[in-house]
Amino acid sequence: MATKDQIKQLLSNNDWFRELPPDVIEKxxxxxxxxxxxxxxxxFEKGDQPKGLYCVLTGKMxxxxxxxxxxxxxxxxxxxxxxxxEISLFDGLPRTHDSHAETETTLLLLPSQGFSGLLSNHPExxxxxxxxxxxxxxxxxxxxxxxxxxxxxGQLARRLILLSHNPMxxxxxxxxxxxxxxxxxxxxxxxxxxxxxxxxQTVNKLLQxxxxxxxxxxxxxxxxxxxxxxxxxxxxx
Numbered sequence: 001m002a003t004k005d006q007i008k009q010l011l012s013n014n015d016w017f018r019e020l021p022p023d024v025i026e027k028x029x030x031x032x033x034x035x036x037x038x039x040x041x042x043x044f045e046k047g048d049q050p051k052g053l054y055c056v057l058t059g060k061m062x063x064x065x066x067x068x069x070x071x072x073x074x075x076x077x078x079x080x081x082x083x084x085x086e087i088s089l090f091d092g093l094p095r096t097h098d099s100h101a102e103t104e105t106t107l108l109l110l111p112s113q114g115f116s117g118l119l120s121n122h123p124e125x126x127x128x129x130x131x132x133x134x135x136x137x138x139x140x141x142x143x144x145x146x147x148x149x150x151x152x153x154g155q156l157a158r159r160l161i162l163l164s165h166n167p168m169x170x171x172x173x174x175x176x177x178x179x180x181x182x183x184x185x186x187x188x189x190x191x192x193x194x195x196x197x198x199x200x201q202t203v204n205k206l207l208q209x210x211x212x213x214x215x216x217x218x219x220x221x222x223x224x225x226x227x228x229x230x231x232x233x234x235x236x237x
Contacts, residue, residue, distance in 0.1 A: 004029045010057055010108070017055075024122055031114035037101035048095045050088035052111040056080050059105025064194070065097045074194035077102060079166065083132055089115055090129075149237045155196050156206050157234040160216065163187055164225045182217075183225040 008029040011017040017025060034057075037043060043054070046065060061078040075097060078084050088095055089112055110118070119125055146155050164183045171184055189207065193200040207223070210216045215231050217224040225231070 007032055007034065007108070010034075020125075020128075024118075024125070027118060027121075028110065031110055031118065033109045033111070035107045035109045037105045037107065039101055039103050041101045043099040043101065043107070044085075044095050045098045046095055050085060050092075050095060050112055052085065052109050053083060053089055053115050054085045054110075055083050055108040057106040057108055060102040061105060061107075062100045062102040063097055064100070067197070071197075072194050073197055074191055077166070083129075086129055086132065090133075145237070146235075150235060152196065152198055152202060153206050153209070154234045156192065156203065157210070157215075157231040159192065159195055160185065160223065160225060161228060161231055161235070164228070183228075184219075185223045185225065186221065187223065188221055 008025060011020075011025050011028060011032075017028070020028075035054075037059075043061070044051070056078050058080055061084065063075045063078060063084070064072050065075065067073050084099070085095075087093075119129075146158050150158065163185045166185075189200050189203045192207075193203045196203070207216065207218055210231075211218050213230065215225075215227045217226055
């Protein structure tokens with residue numbers, strides 16, 4: 001069990017939390033608990049009643065839902081510093097999706113009652129969470145627009161570009177074939193298929209086409225982004 005001082009230290013080391021007033025951090029350290037999940041462990045599933053608000057401290061969370069055909073639709077990954085679970089706390093309705101630990105993960109849990117009390121005593125925090133909700137809403141609208149206006153290849157290109165900007169999934173590597181530095185994304189074809197709601201076979205075919213065009217290079221469990229500008233041309237609506 002983490003002590004209050006340990007939680008305060010974790011909060012102070014986090015980019016989002018360190019911007020909060022000291023008295024708010026002090027209160028959060030009193031209210032919050034640390035929760036550790038093993039890889040693949042379920043945190044909550046669609047329909048569950050909310051127990052609180054979470055923030056990823058270390059590791060990575062997988063957010064998904066199950067389609068009417070029984071397939072998993074991967075919505076997003078959550079990385080350190082990202083809040084989640086706030087929708088059900090604001091509207092009081094059950095969880096809208098499933099959430100699993102993609103890797104061994106440490107979460108900060110702010111229980112529901114503590115969350116309500118904190119906002120009552122510090123109404124200025126509403127702005128922080130409104131900003132968070134707006135960011136997620138903008139991302140949702142962008143993905144819906146992509147789904148309606150881009151081909152499967154265009155949607156895949158867009159997703160690869162987005163993933164290449166995720167520090168939990170991407171890193172720069174020097175190519176053995178030339179002097180250039182490329183971004184390598186750690187992502188499986190199954191995950192890409194789940195994100196785009198298409199088959200793995202379709203994803204594989206499209207990735208092979210992008211590789212033949214010199215935009216990417218495929219490896220087992222990862223993809224090198226060779227030409228981001230060329231990928232961008234596929235995402236023009």
